[in-house]
Amino acid sequence: MAKTTRSTKPKPAKESTTEERIKEAARHLFTQKGFAATRTRDIAEEAGINLALLNYYFRSKQKLFDLIMLENFQVFLKGITINLSDETMTFDQRIEKIVIAYIDMLTRVPDLPLFILNETRGNPSKITTRLNTQLAPMRRHLFDQLIISNKEGRTNLEPFHFVANLVGLSVFPFLGRPILQRVIGITDTQFDQFMQDRKTLVPIWIKAMLTPPNTLTPPNPRIPPHSTPK
Amino acid sequence: MAKTTRSTKPKPAKESTTEERIKEAARHLFTQKGFAATRTRDIAEEAGINLALLNYYFRSKQKLFDLIMLENFQVFLKGITINLSDETMTFDQRIEKIVIAYIDMLTRVPDLPLFILNETRGNPSKITTRLNTQLAPMRRHLFDQLIISNKEGRTNLEPFHFVANLVGLSVFPFLGRPILQRVIGITDTQFDQFMQDRKTLVPIWIKAMLTPPNTLTPPNPRIPPHSTPK
């Protein structure tokens, strides 16, 4: 059991412990293929260890998965909740920070969104509750600012649309990447570049969306059909 | 086998044949939980039939899944490719039609996007190729119009960003629905209403995005911090 005489426990801190190797293999496969499609034997093979070691270090496949899921969620949340602490930031600054954080994080771990959407679908509410709790501060800051701004007439956009737009424009490209890249016909490098461009484009768009049709835009003459180009 | 004397084959066309019931149960479970997480026994149970019947009608779990996947893709593509045939439509009209088609379809079958993203991830290229082929006409029309418009200086937006925005704003809310709904705290009815609103909002936003920063917008004075409200 885990309750022996824990007197001698040096823990030499090797450069890559087997426990870590298992976790990394598990993270890779679970994140990529999901819980059901991942076999413990695949994890063992990718980690280069004996199958029994998986159960030795992490009680069961489920426990291991729960661990990975928790860590993935933390990575995800950490990537986007850094920005809320500064009280001094303006609404616009906050938006810029959030978009950059999203895109930077997802450039590092592009599989995360699909993983989270999949594991959130079953809606065990344990997860979504946690997610919601963690996200609450962010929501408060942004929403309050938006709601006030709406009330004062400076903007006019439901929080729902605002969040859907913000996250949609930042996250969706990573979700749809396999299809998008095929349809458009671009390389990985080009995709990365486009996402970098988006770090400045999305905030601009988002801000433009804050003041919908009726506020600024006349019924239809948005772009004159043939204004003198160049 | 399937090669008997097919002399007598009346096919009375019952109101709900077992074959159909199996397929419906399979569609439901496969679409909701994916291939690996779905057990043939679950399908049998939900269809209210003996397990062996699944293999009697559809050779194997894999064959049945392939069928469902194919049909799902067709439903998806059909839902968004109706609009490309009209040569007379303007760019703006096309956008409006596409957004409405997307949102209407996904209101009916909200599970489709996640299913497709999941099954596209493995990238067996068989699927993505088919998807790409089917999507090609749509791409041609829209992209050509956009590219021309870009060249003539009326707009200034990479096709990648355009598609990512269009699809992202239309599809993402359905993908993120479980999380979004929790974060914002809205009911199912409210969500549906928001998506209905989006049928008019998204096209407006998309059109506004066609002329990015440098074209119309001065460096920063987008919204004066305290313009006289109301």
Added chain:
DNA sequence: CCCATTTTTAATCATTTGATTAAAAAACTT
């Protein structure tokens, strides 16, 4: 009503898969 065909069922198989066990190997302490 009898026969041929189709459909359905219960029982069973073979493989996969998560997990355990007992023993061996390695690491560490004294």
Added chain:
DNA sequence: AAGTTTTTTAATCAAATGATTAAAAATGGG
């Protein structure tokens, strides 16, 4: 070096799962 603890391995178990089979039931035609 001996003893103790930790780590690793090979073998095996038990349950789950996709699939098959042989027989029974239902269906339809003459």
